[in-house]
Amino acid sequence: xxLRGNNWTVRYxxxxxxxxxxxxxxxxxxxxGTKKEYPTRKLARRRADEIVSRVNRPDYRPVRMxxxxxxxxxxxxxxxxxxxxxxxxxxxxxxRNHLLPALGLLRLDEIGVEPVQVLVTRMAEKGLxxxxxxxxxSTLRSILRSARAWSYLVGDFKVSxxxxxxxxxxxxxxxxxxxxxxxxxxxADFPERxxxxxxxxAGLRPGEVLGLSVDDLDFERRLIHVRRTAYYSRLQTPKSxxxxxxxxxxxxxxxxxxxYLRAWQPxxxxxxxxxxxxxxxxxxxxxxxxxxxxLDRLGIPRCGMHAFRHTxxxxxxxxxxxxxxxxxQLRHSDVETTLGHYAHVLxxxxxxxxxxxxxxxRPDVTSVTRSEKQPEWIQ
Numbered sequence: 001x002x003l004r005g006n007n008w009t010v011r012y013x014x015x016x017x018x019x020x021x022x023x024x025x026x027x028x029x030x031x032x033g034t035k036k037e038y039p040t041r042k043l044a045r046r047r048a049d050e051i052v053s054r055v056n057r058p059d060y061r062p063v064r065m066x067x068x069x070x071x072x073x074x075x076x077x078x079x080x081x082x083x084x085x086x087x088x089x090x091x092x093x094x095x096r097n098h099l100l101p102a103l104g105l106l107r108l109d110e111i112g113v114e115p116v117q118v119l120v121t122r123m124a125e126k127g128l129x130x131x132x133x134x135x136x137x138s139t140l141r142s143i144l145r146s147a148r149a150w151s152y153l154v155g156d157f158k159v160s161x162x163x164x165x166x167x168x169x170x171x172x173x174x175x176x177x178x179x180x181x182x183x184x185x186x187x188a189d190f191p192e193r194x195x196x197x198x199x200x201x202a203g204l205r206p207g208e209v210l211g212l213s214v215d216d217l218d219f220e221r222r223l224i225h226v227r228r229t230a231y232y233s234r235l236q237t238p239k240s241x242x243x244x245x246x247x248x249x250x251x252x253x254x255x256x257x258x259x260y261l262r263a264w265q266p267x268x269x270x271x272x273x274x275x276x277x278x279x280x281x282x283x284x285x286x287x288x289x290x291x292x293x294x295l296d297r298l299g300i301p302r303c304g305m306h307a308f309r310h311t312x313x314x315x316x317x318x319x320x321x322x323x324x325x326x327x328x329q330l331r332h333s334d335v336e337t338t339l340g341h342y343a344h345v346l347x348x349x350x351x352x353x354x355x356x357x358x359x360x361x362r363p364d365v366t367s368v369t370r371s372e373k374q375p376e377w378i379q
Contacts (some may be wrong), residue, residue, distance in 0.1 A: 001032065001041070001048045007113070008032035010048040014055060014153060023062045028153065031112040034161065063153040068111060069104035071147055079146050084236050094139040098123055103140075108147050111155040116140070117162055124165040133164055167263055174303035175310035176200075184294055191273050192290045194260040198224070199305055201253040203312035203330050206283045206305035208243070212263070212272040217257060222249040226331070230280035235269075243331045290307060331364035 001010045014028045028052055038044035054060065066074075072095060078201060080088055102119040103111055116137070123133050148154045176184065188196055198209045216225040223246045229238045238244050250258075260262045267278040272365035277282055283305060292302050309330070327335040333339045 001045060003035065003041075003044075006035045008035070008038055008044040008048070009068040010051060012052050014053060015060075016153065017062040017064045017151075026065075028109060031155065032110070033155075061151065064146075065153050066108055067104065068101055068106050068143075071108055071152065072100065072104075072143065075143055075146055084231070085234055086231050086236070090135070091142075092141050094136045098136050099140055099143075103355050107153075108144070109155050111140075111144065111157070113157045113161050116157045120162055120164060128165070130165050130167045134159070137162075173310050174301070174307040175314055176300070176307055178311075178315060180298070180300055181308065181311050183298055184291075187294045187298065188290065189258050190263065192286065194257060195273060195286065196291075196305070196308060197256050199262060199308035199313055201250050201317075202247050202249070203309050205229065205239070205243075206286075206310060207231055208238060209305070210273055210283060210286070213270045214261070214272055215270055217249070217261075217272070218246075219249070219254060219258070222251075222254060223247065230283070233275070233279045233282050234289050235280060240331075240333060242333045245328075245331050247329060247331070256285055261276055283332070 001008065003009075008031075010032050011027060011029045013025050016024050016026050032038070032044055032048050032051065038047060076092075080091055083091070089347070098119065102122060103115060106115060120133055120137070123136065128136075144154050181196075185192060185193055185196045185200065195209050198212070199206065200307055202222070202224055204212075204226065208226050210230035211228040212224070212226075216227060218225060225246045227239060228235050229243075230236075234327070264272070267274040269278060271278070271280060271304050273281050287304050291305060292335075295302050308379055313326055313330055316329060321329075323335045324336060327338045332338045
């Protein structure tokens with residue numbers, strides 16, 4: 001074991017399985033930790049013994065070695081191909097633009113803190129946000145995790161050991177006022193009117209709206225069952241387990257949907273909204289060809305269908321619904337996501353609340369009058 005700069009490393013011999021089945025013993029150097037993590041050699045030695053103990057176990061078996069680029073080809077066929085299309089698309093972009101150019105020629109066991117930090121620095125120089133950098137690192141860790149499970153010799157790194165780019169000031173998500181959302185729905189023709197109404201009145205995600213089938217509409221119990229989502233005209237499972245749930249169908253939405261179904265044309269998949277080929281409608285086409293022209297006519301800045309979901313959350317909270325009710329309606333895994341990212345202060349709502357507080361604090365209000373306005377539990 002030795003200290004190289006501020007990093008402790010350990011060298012040991014590893015049996016490596018070759019493609020032809022033969023075994024070759026090679027010298028391997030592995031990262032143990034930083035000088036800050038292990039101030040003394042004795043502490044670093046304990047950690048190094050834990051790493052080396054694997055090759056000294058009675059059940060030890062030879063490992064396989066490969067370059068990152070070679071293993072990625074295997075990983076794409078055996079693991080990535082089984083993921084959702086949206087996950088596949090993001091991972092392939094990460095590999096093509098960032099991971100393969102920086103790490104492709106390295107062996108898997110050479111991928112440690114230093115080369116990954118070089119990767120992070122390159123991405124930061126290109127102007128990538130902190131959020132995007134973390135997503136790329138998540139793809140990298142998924143690849144290395146698979147390699148380790150498949151008995152490849154793999155390096156390791158902790159995100160906490162890396163210096164990530166500073167976070168940017170987040171953009172305020174777009175949402176509509178109640179009046180704007182109602183005007184948009186009224187200005188749309190079917191089937192878009194039904195799409196926008198479901199998104200605004202039930203709070204469904206755009207893909208969930210476009211993935212609905214007629215069978216998902218339970219008029220008897222007035223429920224909408226969210227079972228799938230549409231992604232670029234392909235059906236897949238919803239975003240998370242919490243997303244697969246049933247949400248109430250308001251009376252106004254029930255009336256509008258019954259009206260839409262009178263002219264609805266059946267299709268093989270029984271989709272509520274389908275193309276002439278019977279496939280799910282693409283969200284981008286709805287936004288660019290239908291939503292944006294309506295927004296332009298109404299003088300509302302352009303945005304996507306997700307703004308309806310933000311509007312629904314904001315109106316829920318403003319109407320007095322508890323945070324838990326809003327969370328269940330939006331089907332989030334935690335209430336912080338609902339309140340921190342989806343519930344926005346509507347115009348006039350903050351002023352009304354402040355006016356109510358100030359009214360109770362007016363010095364010219366008598367104590368008798370103030371006590372009359374207070375709830376019984378305070379008195």
